[in-house]
Amino acid sequence: MAVAVVRRQERTCGGWRQRARRQRVVVPGGVRVCGVGGGGEENGDDGGGKINVPAELETMEHGSIKDPSKATFSFVDEDHTLANSLRYSLNQDARVSYCGYSIPHPSDARVNIRVQTTGDPAREVLKDACQNLKLMCQHVRSSFDESVADFRNNKPSKMETSDSEN
């Protein structure tokens, strides 16, 4: 499974900032697969951007330094599964004035999530939405497990009054 490693690539030109995060694939055996001349990526020195990072392995935030309340987050290896759930969770937050997602091309596994808030930085709001979604999932899981346990305990009596549908 991919492990995320932070490699910040800050190019400021005209007030726009792109934060690039590259994923490092950890292969059993400890071999690092990260392109020619690999290594030295921890401390952000890109020396003119010559490192061969495969462009697909980037999660980016497109936004402005001056106004952190609006940003587009681009995730790779994601699709409607996460994006729609995140969009739902974002909408429930009262700080969000606009949120949506799009898939630029169905062949690329890439999703752009747009968040515009009423003042709070968009990244924090997105993180809170993810956190909320996680809490929801945990609650779903615990309720489900309880229900299944209940059902199994009551199964002998349920078998007599079976088939409520059909």
Add this chain to the structure above:
Amino acid sequence: MVHTGFNIIIKALFLFRAFARQNPDLNPSSVVGFSPFLGALLATIHYCLVAPKFRRESNDSIDQIQEATMSEEESSSNSGSDESMSEDERREAPKNDFSSIWDLPDVPKGQLPPHLTRQKTRVFCKADAPTHTDNVQYSGAYASIGVDNSLQIDFFRKNFRVEVIKLDKDVMEFDMIGIDAAIANAFRRILISEVPTMAIEKVLIANNTSLVQDEVLAHRLGLIPISADPRLFEYLSANDTPNEKNTIVFKLHVHCKRGEPRRSVYSEELQWLPNGSGFAKESERSDAKSSTYTSFNCSQDSVPEFSNNPIRPTDDKIILAKLGPGQEIELEAHAVKGMGKAHAKWSPVGTAWYRMLPEVVLEENVVGEDAEELKRKCPVNVFDIEDMGNGKKRATVARPRACTLCRECIRGEKWEKRVSLLRVKDHFIFTIESTGQLPPEVLFTEAVKILEDKCQRVIDELS
């Protein structure tokens, strides 16, 4: 509005006629130049004085505007319109005691009116198409009327519940109440494509003289569900060596001898090799130890989970091939972990689907002959007849859950207003049909865990 539009035209014509009479020596070009200006002047005056009355919300506005225009016509000149407007205002004032409809005493504050709640929580399945299918998700959707549409996590916790209806070795049906379609769909998608399983990926064929081609046989082998818990294995990536942690090896050696009748090759004849591959790799160096295609460090048998229940296909009687006399198959199959996204053989469910809870509402009392007809029309017996005494019969809704939305009960004009078919938007009836590798309740739990992991990954990448 049409009435007042005509007024403008009529006024313009009258004024033009008066103007033309006074100036008989006009030439046409000056008149043509003048009348649009006149029309514009009249329209502006009309807009400024009369039209604002349209913008008021009271229901009497339309009558009053008509009265205002008629009074303008009577005065027949623009100078009299000021007085007519103040008259109108005085007439309207007594009717507008409140500032908005929400101040009326019997409107509940902080809640939506019942018709909006109904639209928000139900899909109306009409005869031609369903309506109100969207979920109103935006937290500020009802901000102008003071209703908070945002969902707090506590509210979700209080209202969410799961009820299990059926739970088998392979099939499970349960209800999820209080969740949104986006999350339910996410679970369904994950169940189909992102819960990992083990399936045969590489097939090393030593001998195949059957009528089934190599690749067809390999494809069929890949589709066999293997009952091994995928959580005990790791993924095998391209430059990994196959070892006991990421590969399961099966062997198949069948032979139909001459003189024997034709026979089928079943999946039960796949033998598990807990010690790894038996085929020796050809090595160019003559002194090297012969290596096999896998390098197992220890036998998979020694792991407690597998020592008592060996790894085998979930079903014994899957036909792989058919052999005639003299035909033989000898092969070794390596199974690895994968996700349904890459190939459907790795999908742990036959399928997983959900539907919203149907709700059938009788808008009017259906009695007598109509009740009998309604009961007969429904192919799944949603309706029932209730005897009310005195020989009177009335139709009731007995089994709304069985409704398949065939819309027979609303076919015909008189039935549309009597029966309404609804779907409850936050009540999902989930059905999961597992292929047998993992029990369905475990599958659902894994799917939820995977969604949590995705969220965690996003949080990690953003921090």
